[in-house]
Amino acid sequence: MAKEPEGKSSATEAPTVTEDGERQWYIRKHLLVGWGALLLFVTLGVVLESLHGFKVAWYHNVGMETRRLTWRLAHAHGTFLAVVNLAFAMTLYVLGESAQGAWRRIASGCLLGATIALPAGFFLGGVVIYGGDPGLGIFLSPLGAVLLVIAVSATIYRMLR
Ligand code: HEM
Numbered sequence: 001m002a003k004e005p006e007g008k009s010s011a012t013e014a015p016t017v018t019e020d021g022e023r024q025w026y027i028r029k030h031l032l033v034g035w036g037a038l039l040l041f042v043t044l045g046v047v048l049e050s051l052h053g054f055k056v057a058w059y060h061n062v063g064m065e066t067r068r069l070t071w072r073l074a075h076a077h078g079t080f081l082a083v084v085n086l087a088f089a090m091t092l093y094v095l096g097e098s099a100q101g102a103w104r105r106i107a108s109g110c111l112l113g114a115t116i117a118l119p120a121g122f123f124l125g126g127v128v129i130y131g132g133d134p135g136l137g138i139f140l141s142p143l144g145a146v147l148l149v150i151a152v153s154a155t156i157y158r159m160l161r
Pocket residue numbers: 042043045046047048049052068072075076079080
């Protein structure tokens with residue numbers, strides 16, 4: 001008979017994952033998101049550098065300051081959030097068994113949401129600009145900011161307990 005996967009119950013019981021397996025899953029998820037986001041947003045930096053280098057009109061010219069600002073913010077916040085994901089994974093690793101609880105689910109979900117919404121809002125806000133104003137996509141950024149505040153608060157809450 002095939003062996004049960006590690007951390008799973010037998011077929012007659014509801015499937016359960018061991019706490020250790022679940023923590024490993026969170027750590028791997030945030031390591032992957034962190035390194036993946038770093039690759040993405042450092043690459044965006046290289047693209048911005050090229051747009052400067054080739055003096056591309058729709059990025060470089062006078063009147064395009066809003067696009068330059070919002071894409072610069074997307075690049076800077078994206079790289080920063082990538083590193084925050086790596087720090088979160090490291091926090092879970094250091095806390096070990098005591099890393100469990102509802103706070104972890106909340107912090108992890110909100111951090112992932114923030115990693116998408118904050119830089120995506122800046123980037124989309126710069127795709128279509130209205131003179132000095134960014135496009136509607138910019139409204140994703142405050143949502144990302146709120147999610148980030150929740151994620152950081154939940155993590156601090158765990159550290160204080
Ligand atoms: C961990 C890596 C990185 C971090 C944390 C980072 C962070 C930042 C920050 C904070 C700014 C805004 C600076 C300001 O407005 O004064 C910026 C701008 C910029 N970065 Fe990066 N950066 C990283 C990697 C890179 C790489 C690898 C490149 C490409 C070679 C790059 C290209 C740029 C460019 C071109 C700007 C200016 C964009 C513009 O104003 O049009 N960055 N970066």
